[in-house]
Amino acid sequence: MMPQKPSERGAALLSVLLMVAVLAVIAATTLDRLRLSSKLSANGNALAQARMFTYAAEAIAVARIEDLVARDAAQTTLSGDWLGKAQSIPIPIGSATAAARDAGNCFNLNSLVTEKDGRYLASATGQDQMTSLLVVLGTNENTARVVVAAAADWADSDITPLPNSVEDDGYRSAATPYLTANRLYAHPSELRAVKGVTPAIYAKLQDWICALPDPVLSPLNVNTLLPEQAPLLAMLFPPGKMNLTLARSYLAKRPSNGYGSLIRFWAAPEIAALEPSPLVQGQVKLTSNYFLLNTIVSFGELKLAGQSMIVASPAPARVVWRSWGEEE
Template identity: 75%
Template sequence: MMSLKPSERGAALLSVLLMVAVLAVIAATTLDRLALSTKLAGNGNALSQARMFSYAAESIASARIEDLIARDAAQTTLAGNWLGREQVLPIPVGTATATVKDGGNCFNLNSLVTDAENRFLASAAGQDQFVSLMVVLGINENVARPIAAAATDWADTDGASLPNGAEDDAYRGNEMPYLPANRPFAHPSELRAVRGVTPAIYAKLRGWICALPDASLSPLNVNTLLPEQAPLLAMLFPPGKLSPVAARSYLAKRPANGYGSLIRFWESPELAALEPTLPVRGQVKLTSKYFLLDTQVSSGELVLEGEALIVGSPAPAHVIWRSWGEKE
């Protein structure tokens, strides 16, 4: 056996130590990647499970909405304390809650247009109500009118700008150019892309707007419209004609079992003196068709927030869109 010189033995030892160090780094990297892969797989499974629980909440809510509507086909009221009440759902792991709201008590962005044989044309009534709502919420009327016009141009199908509106040319010059949709709004968050809508303005509007699948004036159910939603009643009239304070006071006096008839709602001296137009009289309802479901599923570190719009009638009740994540 050939013996190594001391210097050669030192070099061999150094090589071995270097190999051990390299192997240690490879092993550590492999373990880190394995741990990351395991965590990602676990998160993926938890997310899938949370979504399944969210689907289950939608099914439960749809069944209860059908029962609510079937209870009294003539009117939907607050009976049963269903509106806005957080319901805890039993699930095997974690927690889940669901809250149902009246999905029609909002300004329908798609009321800015009317459906004329699959062509969407500007609606003056919808624009006026959008302006009234913005003014009630503290947005200057000179700012509100161009926003209403631009939002109408966003949803109508022609390429011609309304006075103070905005079509293709208004967006091509942006730092990041884009074009208006030229179709009805699919989600209220689209309004952020409309010319003139700043983050501050959108923040004021977010809780008051919706994007219903019907291009018609907002179907306000005055049996479920809460006093704190008085701006929605005030928006039915020109700016300044019905103050939010007066609207809130009137809604607070609603009969406990609902109005029973629209004649009873409109015959009060406070509203009769305002001379509501026929379109306004027609959009006010005693029943609800759309319901907004908010869900939250928590499992360990995972929290999944969901939102779904449910159509309650005609039966069966069904989801027409859903979204997950932080609300826009």
């Protein structure tokens, strides 16, 4: 056998070292992917478990809402200190809280239309109320009416734009073209897609709007409407007709056990003087039918925030939609 030259031995050693380096990289990559896979699997399991706890919270909330509604069929009041109060829910690992609020005390975006023969038609009353709300929140009335007309056109069934509004043609010219929904709003965040709804306008509205599953005027329960929600009471009247100070003070002096009668609510001189229309008088309620449950589940490193819409009537109470997102 011919002895190897020093240069050949050096080349062989270099090849071995190169092979070892490649194997090390492969091993490191494999271990990293294994760790990532294990992490994703653990996160997936944690997410699934957190959602199960959310379902449990929903079941508890549904039972308690049924009890609340059954307690007094004539009116839903703040009795029991249930509104917005976070309740701790015992779970084996981590923590969970749930808080319910009256989901009817908001401006229902779907009140911008009414249903007739299976079609959605623009509602003048719904548009007037959203305009009043925007004005109360500090938006110029002319700007508000343009935005509101576009918001109604988004949900109505036809393709004919309302005055000062747009339908599909107004959205095809966008940088990323899209079309109007021509159906009920599924979630209040959908309003951001409507032409004219700037980030500033949406920021004003986001705490006051909702998307109830029915195209009905916002069913405000004056037994649970809080003084800080005075803009919702003011929106029932034309812009500027009811000032916020009046609305806030009237809600603040509500009887502790509720009004008991809508006649009692509307008979107050400061309210009667505003001459509410019969349609508005019929919209105001003493009972609540829609409830929004907010849950937060902390499980390991995961913190899951959930929202569930619960409808109480017709019985039994039930969840009609839910959404989840990671709590920041």
